[in-house]
Amino acid sequence: MNILRLLVLLAFLVAGLVVGSLNSQRILLNFGVTEVVTTTGIAIVVALLAGVLLGGGLVVATTVIPLHARLRRASRVPAAPAPMPEADDIRPPVPYREGD
Numbered sequence: 001m002n003i004l005r006l007l008v009l010l011a012f013l014v015a016g017l018v019v020g021s022l023n024s025q026r027i028l029l030n031f032g033v034t035e036v037v038t039t040t041g042i043a044i045v046v047a048l049l050a051g052v053l054l055g056g057g058l059v060v061a062t063t064v065i066p067l068h069a070r071l072r073r074a075s076r077v078p079a080a081p082a083p084m085p086e087a088d089d090i091r092p093p094v095p096y097r098e099g100d
Contacts, residue, residue, distance in 0.1 A: 016045050 020041035027043060029036045 020045055
């Protein structure tokens with residue numbers, strides 16, 4: 001399984017390098033307060049990475065964390081009830097004697 005993950009990682013890395021190298025035109029990104037000069041390939045890769053991170057964060061925050069909390073509550077062992085005395089253990093109260 002680790003080899004498969006490594007191969008998928010390498011495939012995406014190569015795809016990112018290909019996109020970055022094929023799109024080498026300079027662009028100016030204006031954010032209102034600052035400007036960034038970069039290439040279109042880097043802008044595309046950064047935008048895709050930001051989308052993946054934001055989407056993954058939203059999925060974790062809205063689905064994974066609540067399901068994990070529900071699973072934790074469901075798997076919690078309920079407290080054992082206090083044992084009830086047996087019928088043989090029930091004795092009448094001892095009368096109070098004066099002088100003791």
